[in-house]
Amino acid sequence: MKILVATQKPFAKVAVDGIKEIVEKAGHEFALLEKYEQTSELLAAVADADALIVRSDKVTAEVVAAAPKLKIVVRAGAGFDNLDLPACTAHGIVAMNTPGQNSNAVAELAIAMMIFMSRCQFTPATGTEVQGKTLGIQAFGNVGRLVGKKAEALGMKVKAIDPFIPADAIKAAGAEPAASLEELYSTSDFVSVHIPATPETIKSIGYDLVSKMPKGATLVNTARKEVIDEAGLEKALEERPDLKYVTDVAPDNLAALQEKFGLRVFATPKKMGAQTSEANVNAGLAAARQIVDFFATGNTRFKLN
Ligand code: 3PG
Numbered sequence: 001m002k003i004l005v006a007t008q009k010p011f012a013k014v015a016v017d018g019i020k021e022i023v024e025k026a027g028h029e030f031a032l033l034e035k036y037e038q039t040s041e042l043l044a045a046v047a048d049a050d051a052l053i054v055r056s057d058k059v060t061a062e063v064v065a066a067a068p069k070l071k072i073v074v075r076a077g078a079g080f081d082n083l084d085l086p087a088c089t090a091h092g093i094v095a096m097n098t099p100g101q102n103s104n105a106v107a108e109l110a111i112a113m114m115i116f117m118s119r120c121q122f123t124p125a126t127g128t129e130v131q132g133k134t135l136g137i138q139a140f141g142n143v144g145r146l147v148g149k150k151a152e153a154l155g156m157k158v159k160a161i162d163p164f165i166p167a168d169a170i171k172a173a174g175a176e177p178a179a180s181l182e183e184l185y186s187t188s189d190f191v192s193v194h195i196p197a198t199p200e201t202i203k204s205i206g207y208d209l210v211s212k213m214p215k216g217a218t219l220v221n222t223a224r225k226e227v228i229d230e231a232g233l234e235k236a237l238e239e240r241p242d243l244k245y246v247t248d249v250a251p252d253n254l255a256a257l258q259e260k261f262g263l264r265v266f267a268t269p270k271k272m273g274a275q276t277s278e279a280n281v282n283a284g285l286a287a288a289r290q291i292v293d294f295f296a297t298g299n300t301r302f303k304l305n
Contacts, residue, residue: 001028001029001050001051001071001295002028002029002031002048002049002050002051002069003023003028003029003030003031003049003050003051003052003053003288003291004031004032004033004045004046004049004051004052004053005019005030005031005032005033005034005053005054005284006033006036006042006045006046006052006053006054006057007033007034007035007053007054007055007057008034008035008036008037008055008056008057009035009055009056009270009271009275010034010035011055011076011280011284012276012277012280012281014277014280014281015277015280015281015283015284015285016032016284018281018284018285018288019053019284019285019287019288020032022285022288022289022292023288023291023292026292026295026296028050028051028292028295031045031049033045039058039062039063042057042063043062043063043066044066046063046066046067046070047066047067047068048069049067049069049070050069050070050071050072050295051070051071051072051073051074051291051294051295052067052070052072052073052074053073053074053076053284053287053288053291054073054074054075054076054082054083055075055076055077055274056077056079056082056271057082058082059073059075059082059083059084059087059088059095060084060087061084061087063084064084064087064088064090064091064093065087065091067091067093070091070093071092071093071094071294071295072093072094072095072096072291072294072295073088073093073094073095073096074095074096074097074098074287074290074291074302075095075096075097075098075287076098076101076102076283076284076286076287077097077098077101077102077274077283078097078098078099078100078101078102078103078141078142078143078196079097079196079197079223079224080095080097080196080304081196081197081198081224081226083095083304085304085305086305088305089305093305094294094300094303094305095303095304095305096287096290096294096300096301096302096303096304097302097304098282098283098286098287098290098302099142099302100142101279101282101283101286102273102274102276102279102280102282102283103142103143103146104146104278104279105273105274105275105276105278105279106143106222106248106273106274106279107143107146107147107150108150108276109222109248109272109273110143110147110192110194110220110222110273111147111150111151111154113220113222113246113248113266114130114135114151114190114192114218114220114246115130116246116266117218117220117244117246117266118130118218120263121263121266123263125263128216130151130154130155130156130190131154131155131156132155132156132157133156133157133189133190134156134157134158134159134187134188134189134190135147135148135151135156135157135158135159135188135189135190135191135192136159136160136161136178136184136185136187136188136190136191136192137158137159137160137161137175137191137192137194138160138161138162138181138184138191138192138193138194138195138205139161139162139193139194139195139196139223140160140161140162140165140170140173140175140194141162141165141194143194143222144160144162144192144194145173147192147194148160148173148174148175149174152174156190157176158174158175158176159175159176159177159178159184159187159188160173160175160176160177160178160184161177161178161180161181161184181209182209182212185209185210185212185213186212186213186214187214188213188214188217189214189216189217189218190217190218190219190220191213191217191218191219191220192220192222193205193219193220193221193222193223193227194222194223195223195224195227196223196224197223197224197226197227201226201227202226202227203226203227203228203229203232204227204229205219205227205228205229205232205233206228206229206231206232206233206236207229207232207233207235207236208232210232210233210236210237210243211235211236211239211240213240213243215242216242216243217242217243217244218243218244218245218246219233219243219244219245219246220246220247221245221246221247221248221249222247222248222249222273223249224249225247225249225250225251225252228247228251230251230252230253231253233245233251233257234253234256234257234260237257237260237261237264237265238260241264243264244264244265245257245261245264245265245266246265246266246267247266247267247268248267248268248271248272248273249267249268249271250267250268250269251267254267290302
């Protein structure tokens, strides 16, 4: 079987080497398409692929249609909003992700971003400390829990909310359950967002929630830009000169935000939450193993469709 790794944002070399080794040891053929700029390059590369490993690369109906031999696609990572699941299903393609594999990298970035903003983007301006402050975690999955543990070690009070995790389980994991999103936002000096981009969550964080945050609060987004209602956020930042926004997923209105709000807003130039060699190895090798196992035994653990 031909297993293609197609990544616009490449994995670290150590991860690519590890994927190749797993694929070839199992008797499959390894192919690599990195840093491609045109969809046409991806369409050409998938033409004879039996399996596909991607990161945030978009696997659209067009890509699926161009890959007549494709049997499995694995998103090496957690969020799978880049996969057209109905198109995969229609073509009999199994789609999977690798949950948890890059969570620590994202959690470390969320903590780093909090401190970066508290210390005025590492300028000499007088900042604040995170110790003693309250962190609200929106969605308490793999990343949210790790952020909570790290924040606790920094002396922060940790609150969390998750529509799929009961309050008792949040408590057992060491955080104080918030009764509602409104309560989380209105009582947290930092809110760290860890929700996926779904039809229900897209544009769900906007003026109403952000403007409820306490004085000097910071919204930290290492999830997806789509979950933010950018116009609502802009309005809240305009009305409240004490609020800050930091994001690993540059908003469409970044230029306007930065011009208006200067050091109160920061966005990474390219999504980098999972961009560590450890996360690349964890997620990339997990993806390769899942594919090899699928071809050997039919194992469909982590199937999304
Ligand atoms: C994820 O959903 O796993 C992260 O957003 C990582 O995305 P990336 O592989 O494009 O860095």
